[in-house]
Amino acid sequence: MTRKCVLATSQLNQWSLDYDGNRDRILEAVRQAKDAGASIILTPELCIPGYGLLDHWLENDVYANSWDIVAEILAHEECQDIIIDLGLPIQHRGCSYNARVIALNGQVLAIRPKLDLCNDGNFREMRYFSPWPRGRVDDYTLPPVIQRLPSKQRRCRIGEVAFEALDGSFASETCEELWTPNSPHSLYSLAGIEIILNSSGSHHELRKLDTRINLITEATAKTGGVYMYSNQRGCDGDRLYYDGCALILNSGKVLAQGSQFSLRDVEVLTALVDLDEIWAWRTSRSRGMQANQPDVQRLERIQVDYMLCKASDMLDPRTRLAEAIEPRYHLPEEEIALGPACWMWDYLRRSKAAGYIVPLSGGIDSCATATIVYSMCRLVVAEIKAGNQIVINDAKRLSGQDPQDLSAEQFCHKIFTTCFMGMKQQSSKETRGRAKELAEAIGSYHIDTNIDKMVEALHTVVTGILDYQPKFKVHGGSNSENLALQNFQSRSRMVLTYALGQLIPSARGGSGGLLILGSANVDECLRGYLTKYDCSSADINPIGGISKTDLKRFIKWAEDNFHLPILGEFLDAVPTAELEPITETYVQSDEEDMGFTYDELSVLGRLRKTFKLGTVGMFERLVVDWSGHMEPRKVYEKVRSFMYYYAINRHKMTTMTPGLYLESYTPDDNRYDLRPFLYPAFTFEHRKIENLLKKMEEGEAGFGSDSR
Numbered sequence: 104m105t106r107k108c109v110l111a112t113s114q115l116n117q118w119s120l121d122y123d124g125n126r127d128r129i130l131e132a133v134r135q136a137k138d139a140g141a142s143i144i145l146t147p148e149l150c151i152p153g154y155g156l157l158d159h160w161l162e163n164d165v166y167a168n169s170w171d172i173v174a175e176i177l178a179h180e181e182c183q184d185i186i187i188d189l190g191l192p193i194q195h196r197g198c199s200y201n202a203r204v205i206a207l208n209g210q211v212l213a214i215r216p217k218l219d220l221c222n223d224g225n226f227r228e229m230r231y232f233s234p235w236p237r238g239r240v241d242d243y244t245l246p247p248v249i250q251r252l253p254s255k256q257r258r259c260r261i262g263e264v265a266f267e268a269l270d271g272s273f274a275s276e277t278c279e280e281l282w283t284p285n286s287p288h289s290l291y292s293l294a295g296i297e298i299i300l301n302s303s304g305s306h307h308e309l310r311k312l313d314t315r316i317n318l319i320t321e322a323t324a325k326t327g328g329v330y331m332y333s334n335q336r337g338c339d340g341d342r343l344y345y346d347g348c349a350l351i352l353n354s355g356k357v358l359a360q361g362s363q364f365s366l367r368d369v370e371v372l373t374a375l376v377d378l379d380e381i382w383a384w385r386t387s388r389s390r391g392m393q394a395n396q397p398d399v400q401r402l403e404r405i406q407v408d409y410m411l412c413k414a415s416d417m418l419d420p421r422t423r424l425a426e427a428i429e430p431r432y433h434l435p436e437e438e439i440a441l442g443p444a445c446w447m448w449d450y451l452r453r454s455k456a457a458g459y460i461v462p463l464s465g466g467i468d469s470c471a472t473a474t475i476v477y478s479m480c481r482l483v484v485a486e487i488k489a490g491n492q493i494v495i496n497d498a499k500r501l502s503g504q505d506p507q508d509l510s511a512e513q514f515c516h517k518i519f520t521t522c523f524m525g526m527k528q529q530s531s532k533e534t535r536g537r538a539k540e541l542a543e544a545i546g547s548y549h550i551d552t553n554i555d556k557m558v559e560a561l562h563t564v565v566t567g568i569l570d571y572q573p574k575f576k577v578h579g580g581s582n583s584e585n586l587a588l589q590n591f592q593s594r595s596r597m598v599l600t601y602a603l604g605q606l607i608p609s610a611r612g613g614s615g616g617l618l619i620l621g622s623a624n625v626d627e628c629l630r631g632y633l634t635k636y637d638c639s640s641a642d643i644n645p646i647g648g649i650s651k652t653d654l655k656r657f658i659k660w661a662e663d664n665f666h667l668p669i670l671g672e673f674l675d676a677v678p679t680a681e682l683e684p685i686t687e688t689y690v691q692s693d694e695e696d697m698g699f700t701y702d703e704l705s706v707l708g709r710l711r712k713t714f715k716l717g718t719v720g721m722f723e724r725l726v727v728d729w730s731g732h733m734e735p736r737k738v739y740e741k742v743r744s745f746m747y748y749y750a751i752n753r754h755k756m757t758t759m760t761p762g763l764y765l766e767s768y769t770p771d772d773n774r775y776d777l778r779p780f781l782y783p784a785f786t787f788e789h790r791k792i793e794n795l796l797k798k799m800e801e802g803e804a805g806f807g808s809d810s811r
Contacts, residue, residue: 106270106378107424108412110298110329111136112145114347114361116337116368118453119153120165126151126172128369129189133182135371142411143186144371145300147335147345148278149201151191154304155339160231166194167246174248177209184208186409188275188333190302195243195261198233203275203302205266210254213405214243214261218287221279225306225343225764225775228279237287238263240403260405263287265296267404271378271411273298274402278305281318292326293394294402295385297378298411299323303334307346307442309435309653309765312363316350316430324355327384329376336365338449342648342764342771344442351376354384356427363433364441366448366486366494374425378412435653436660439471443645443763444479450618450643451479451518452497457608457615458518461622462600462638463542463549465523465534468646469622470541470673471654473521474661475645476620477545480515481665503613512546520607520617522550524596526558537676540669548611550603557595562588593637600638618642621760626651626704628759629711629770630745631752632697640760647762648769650708651701698744707745708768712776718746718788722795735799739792743785750782 113132136144169191193202200216216235220228240262265274274291336347349361351374358374486494498506502517523538542549574580604617621644633639662670710716756772
């Protein structure tokens with residue numbers, strides 16, 4: 104005897120508040136699942152209104168509109184004879200919940216609210232929703248739009264429930280519940296549930312996918328069972344990229360894995376599984392003892408008059424079950440090439456802008472931004488050749504022609520402008536040349552100009568007002584003068600970039616405007632090594648959450664995989680802002696200016712944010728970790744300097760360009776890094792470290808924590 108069933112999960116490119124578009128993508132997923140013979144289709148978390156609504160979750164309209172879409176889906180002729188698991192917010196007895204609606208043949212089988220809410224890092228779910236208490240089950244009065252359906256259903260059960268079909272069982276788990284120590288799937292597995300449905304809105308972070316897959320593998324390896332995972336994919340309208348990678352596993356083995364980065368709006372995965380195979384994983388007597396505990400058997404079960412599995416006489420006995428596969432993991436360098444590129448494509452097509460523009464300095468940061476745009480163009484052209492009609496339509500609007508025969512470089516020339524804005528005394532021929540060669544290699548529409556007249560005009564106005572002549576440091580000026588003169592240039596570049604962004608499409612015979620791309624990496628943001636309202640001020644910043652170390656690895660990877668030998672010159676060049684005059688004895692260096700290497704900044708950033716260490720904690724950690732190459736007092740100087748610059752530059756983060764979140768230590772003040780932007784001197788902490796140093800330098804055996 105076998106119980107073979109086809110199960111389907113999905114990854115959908117949903118968009119916040121795009122109710123019509125979100126509905127249509129769900130319907131397309133249902134169609135594909137039914138064509139594959141699936142008995143269940145799983146969709147992503149909150150897929151009906153989109154996941155990233157933020158404070159829109161506080162509006163009644165969102166709840167009412169979501170139920171309207173549910174009603175349309177339940178009534179749709181193509182949504183019959185298949186169990187559909189949908190995500191939407193619901194209201195119940197004065198509270199709001201992130202919930203799953205499980206439906207069949209026009210009726211709601213039950214509502215399963217989320218038990219464990221994600222309320223750290225990028226997420227603030229408890230600002231909008233209440234966690235549902237474990238074990239609680241109530242009656243729920245369905246809204247009028249559902250009651251008016253032909254089934255005239257008025258009520259259903261709401262709570263932590265499982266579902267008993269005629270030949271199998273399943274239960275829901277939602278996103279964060281997988282990541283918590285006491286995950287519901289453990290209880291459900293002990294209760295004999297055979298299929299777990301996990302609907303997620305899990306964002307992309309560098310090197311995160313292996314953790315996600317390991318958690319799901321562990322969830323089924325102990326007690327067996329099928330685990331289905333669905334995820335949002337694309338830019339939902341904010342700083343996150345949701346990376347899909349839907350999964351189907353059975354008893355610790357991956358059977359199906361969706362693409363992690365793609366321009367497809369709808370992707371459905373199916374697997375033929377035999378539920379009877381699970382039995383072999385559940386014959387342990389110790390498991391049987393745990394399964395018979397009262398708290399396991401309390402789970403309320405909703406009876407479903409439906410067969411999950413095909414009758415044995417309807418299946419060819421030679422039909423192969425889905426076989427185990429090795430999970431596909433991208434290198435971090437590939438993740439940088441693909442994730443931001445997909446995010447930028449969504450942002451470009453949905454904003455209806457005419458393209459992108461970036462100030463191309465000849466340095467590695469703007470080079471990385473430009474290379475990511477080129478990666479986006481490569482993905483677009485590949486999807487055009489694959490016949491993706493949605494991408495074809497968007498590319499046609501952006502290019503102004505049939506895009507079928509365009510190469511990646513030709514498409515790049517249509518939608519991407521690079522601009523080198525130099526100064527006669529500050530800009531070297533090497534940086535100008537690198538910028539031009541990169542533009543030629545990727546095909547961007549390139550502008551090579553100088554901004555001396557703009558800077559001179561600003562200088563004339565300021566000196567006329569103050570009757571004072573500021574000088575660069577190399578000419579004997581003070582630090583304040585030196586910074587002011589550098590900022591004249593960097594802020595002039597920002598003004599010119601926005602002017603060009605508004606006018607270039609018209610000048611080239613088109614219409615609309617270009618989105619301005621920023622190029623400040625996460626380490627420079629952390630240190631505050633950028634000018635407020637300079638070229639760091641843009642519309643979006645695709646590398647704002649990427650470390651300099653990872654950007655270098657990405658450029659090396661792209662040099663080989665994109666066949667761009669010019670990128671090697673960017674890797675070999677010394678990072679420089681080129682905001683000070685070049686002399687025979689002086690060329691500005693970013694790392695010397697900052698007082699840190701980029702690798703050191705990455706370490707300090709992770710200790711500050713990921714490891715949650717203050718000034719003293721960082722010193723105590725690094726005095727050990729860096730002992731092989733740095734004396735304790737030098738470590739202290741690094742930590743003290745880092746915290747000083749972090750504090751005095753913190754205000755810059757309040758105005759930072761929205762950057763794609765990819766790194767756990769991003770200092771983005773807008774949501775992720777909720778710290779003050781006005782700090783006192785760290786005198787107490789400095790005193791504690793000085794006492795520790797004194798004991799270390801005097802060779803004392805023990806180290807106390809006396810701060811006096």
